[in-house]
Amino acid sequence: MAQPRSTTDRSRLLTRLAAPAMTAAALLGGSPAPGVAAPEGLGTVESYSRALAAVERAVHALGGPEGAAALDSVTFTLETVAQATYQSSRPEPPFLEVAVTLEVEAAPGRRWARAATATVFPDAAFRTLRLLGPAGGAEIDPETGRSTPAPLAWEDFARDFRRSPQLVIRDAWERRAHLRWLGTLEVEGARCDLVTFPYFGRLELTVAIDPEGRVLRHEFLFEDVLAGDASVVASFADYRRDEGGRWLPGSFGQVEAGGPAVEGRYTRFTVGGEPRAEAFAAAAPQGGNGGRGGAEPAAVEARAEPAGGGGEPAAGPLEVAPGVHLLRRLGGQDYNSLLVDLGTYFVAVEAPLGRGAAAEIAAAAAALDPDKPIRYVVPTHHHDDHSGGVPHLAWATGAALVTTRGNEAFFRRATAARRTLGGPAVSPPAPAEIVLVRDGEWELRGDRTLRLLELGPNGHADEMLIVWLPEAGLLFQGDLIRFPEAGELEPARPQAGRLLELLEERDLADARIVGVHGRVGTVAELRRAVAAAEPGR
Ligand SMILES: [Zn+2]
DSSP, X not given: OOOOOOHHHHHHHHHHHHOTTOOHHHHHTTOOOOOSOOTTSOSHHHHHHHHHHHHHHHHHHHHGGGGGGGGGSEEEEEEEEEEETTSSSSSSSSOEEEEXXXXXXXXXXXXXXXXXXXXXXXXXXXXXXXXXXXXXXXXXXXXXXXXXXXXXXXXXXHHHHTTOHHHHHHHHHHTGGGOEEEEEEEETTEEEEEEEEEETTTEEEEEEEOTTSOEEEEEEEEEETTTEEEEEEEEEEOOEEOTTSOEEOOXXXXXXXXXEEEEEEEEEEXXXXXXXXXXXXOOOOXXXXXXXXXXXXXXXXXXTSOOSOOOSOOOEEEEEETTEEEEESGGGSSOOEEEEEOSSSEEEEOOOSSHHHHHHHHHHHHHHOTTOOEEEEEOSOOOHHHHTTHHHHHHHHOOEEEEOGGGHHHHHHHHHSOOOTXXXXXXXXXXXXXXXXXXXXXXXXXXXXXXXXXXXXOSSOSSOEEEEETTXXXXXXXXXXXXXXXXOOOOOOHHHHHHHHHHHHTTOXXXXXXXXXXXXXXXXXXXXXXXXXXXXX
């Protein structure tokens, strides 16, 4: 592709660049493939011009004769099946499949947005509806219609809008000064222009635009919990034209870190026309707790792009028993870790989320005792929201990782992958040492005893570790039961019943229960939650 250009070509290019009122199209007319730039420049003008020409082509292919104006009103419904790669029972395929329906209505010129999702797991379903309209942002409870004002910003819809080539191109057009041309690539038999720009001003997105102006793919970099530096590639296919001659995609696919992640079809698509103001108007706020209502994040894609706003700051360590420190609300989210002081070293139980939370755990240990290393890190299970901080914490502290046989390969790979995006860690300083819990139990003794118990298959993950601190009468678990900070106990899921069995088998009815999520609870509360979910037990 990068062919040396003759002097004649260079001077011709210079003449073109010097022409003041030339459009991008005229500038590119008959221009040979770019390679070496004009001697005075670095090729930025040419790169911009080529990118702009491709995006203009897409604006007209997707917006029709009205062009960008038509992209100011886009409505679609996308029905997908997503692989819950890092939320399945086991860390290898076949993974749990989750049905996700996304309904979007967007009016970018006015900054109005509406996104409704329905996420159906085999044993549970969650629905969310978020609005940004003339009256501001709101979250609506789809069951009751109650609306709660929410500080939603336009950027909070960036992930939803990536499912629409029209909305991606609308954003590229708006930020056109940042467009750059990377080259061409054959995609599905079509020679595509590759254009890159900061999508929503914060995610460097590369878009493949075919000669017809259709967006066939887009891609961005992200940190995968297992593979480290990786990319998310979305593809749009089965294009057809609407009555106005605009191209509409028929199907959508997404590959994450090289593995199939999402596949689906558009069941509704409209582009152009007046945005329906009423679609973006929330019902009058009614207060109460009509907000998220304990809905669990779909998690399937949550890892791909951090959501805006981190909520409240971490609450600081709470000494729940002598030498046992609960680190609450890591990253400002409902995630806790436990630091157990065994006298000459700490054990960190759970390193959730990612590099930020791992740094908080390391800092908390250093604040408690700068001379005491974290010698072991114990993830409760392999799910990405619980294991994302493990490589970072292991690298930062040199801690050994304690896990079970079935999760060994997962953590070996996760701690060996390069992670250069977004922080100082570049590659593993040394392979992390892995300690395996065999025969269901493992113990450390120091100033106090720390015992790891393997729960066994339970409906949530096939291999999970629970921490038992006998002197403190304290048990730490992840995702088996959640005692909410406020409000009623939720009915227990099947895995809570398995935890209760284990506590009964071991005669631990007086234990206090701490978790990755929520507050400290009791076995009596656990029993009540299990009874509510399984009457007759
Ligand atoms: Zn989990």
